[in-house]
Amino acid sequence: MPARVTRQSEPQVAPQGWKGIPAQKLLKRCELCEWRCGVDRTAGQRGPCGLGIETRILRQYVSVTEELEVIPALRVYLGGCNFRCRFCDTAPDCLEPDRGDLPDPGTYAHELAGAVGRGVQSISVLGGEPTLHAHTLLEWAAAAPTPLPLVVNTNLYMTGEVLEVLEGVVTRYLADLKFGNDACAQRLAGVPHYSDVVRRNLTWIAGRTPLIVRHLLMPGHLECCLRPVAEWLAANLPGTRFQLYAGFVPCWQAGTVGLGRLNSREEVRAALDLLDTLDLNWRAGGNDKA
Numbered sequence: 001m002p003a004r005v006t007r008q009s010e011p012q013v014a015p016q017g018w019k020g021i022p023a024q025k026l027l028k029r030c031e032l033c034e035w036r037c038g039v040d041r042t043a044g045q046r047g048p049c050g051l052g053i054e055t056r057i058l059r060q061y062v063s064v065t066e067e068l069e070v071i072p073a074l075r076v077y078l079g080g081c082n083f084r085c086r087f088c089d090t091a092p093d094c095l096e097p098d099r100g101d102l103p104d105p106g107t108y109a110h111e112l113a114g115a116v117g118r119g120v121q122s123i124s125v126l127g128g129e130p131t132l133h134a135h136t137l138l139e140w141a142a143a144a145p146t147p148l149p150l151v152v153n154t155n156l157y158m159t160g161e162v163l164e165v166l167e168g169v170v171t172r173y174l175a176d177l178k179f180g181n182d183a184c185a186q187r188l189a190g191v192p193h194y195s196d197v198v199r200r201n202l203t204w205i206a207g208r209t210p211l212i213v214r215h216l217l218m219p220g221h222l223e224c225c226l227r228p229v230a231e232w233l234a235a236n237l238p239g240t241r242f243q244l245y246a247g248f249v250p251c252w253q254a255g256t257v258g259l260g261r262l263n264s265r266e267e268v269r270a271a272l273d274l275l276d277t278l279d280l281n282w283r284a285g286g287n288d289k290a
């Protein structure tokens with residue numbers, strides 16, 4: 001798919017009454033992500049993400065800690081993930097897809113629309129990996145009585161088919177560009193072919209949907225991860241809105257992969273100095289836990 005890179009426009013709300021495509025078709029031979037494991041999720045088969053057809057809500061709350069473009073945001077956590085990031089701050093909950101509440105999609109879509117009516121600027125869906133629930137996002141968009149400003153936090157490992165079916169439904173992507181090379185992706189998250197997939201998807205998204213690219217600075221990973229991430233973005237998608245999260249907190253199994261500490265002041269300073277040299281629309285922030 002050729003890349004079309006244009007200036008980002010203001011977010012549009014998802015089209016009202018959008019019917020989407022049937023969940024059965026998306027999930028019958030699942031290729032929602034680049035594992036492309038092909039299981040029949042409608043028949044109870046489970047792939048690496050462990051998900052069937054259900055979408056469970058792990059938790060939700062209104063947040064003002066994200067980027068200015070999206071706050072106040074109703075953050076909605078969905079279970080199930082296709083990555084195994086050893087430093088994940090929602091593991092192990094997000095890795096157990098049978099946890100959480102199971103609302104009726106139509107009823108829940110009305111609840112989300114109600115939250116928008118009460119003043120939240122975005123419905124910020126995260127996980128886990130929310131694009132593994134593309135069928136549910138389509139259902140919510142179709143069932144909502146008013147357009148939903150759906151913001152999707154993603155690890156960018158979806159297939160091109162998923163990007164296509166979500167076009168016009170997702171109003172903004174908050175895209176985690178986590179690793180600068182395939183070796184770190186494999187070692188820290190257990191994911192193959194990382195760079196090709198996420199760079200392809202970013203290029204596709206950038207021409208079509210408002211986008212903020214995030215990077216969590218990991219201790220000791222400035223040269224192998226932040227530098228190639230930032231330099232690739234500046235060279236291929238110049239002017240991209242980029243958010244550096246420097247407040248790394250060692251969570252879950254971070255200590256088993258050499259990430260059992262905070263970033264030092266020197267590492268953070270070096271990261272900011274690097275970004276200053278590049279053609280990126282960048283800002284820096286912490287994160288919820290920091």
Ligand code: SF4
Binds near residue numbers: 046047051
């Ligand atoms: S979303 Fe889950 S079931 Fe579908 S291809 Fe990816 S890992 Fe397999």
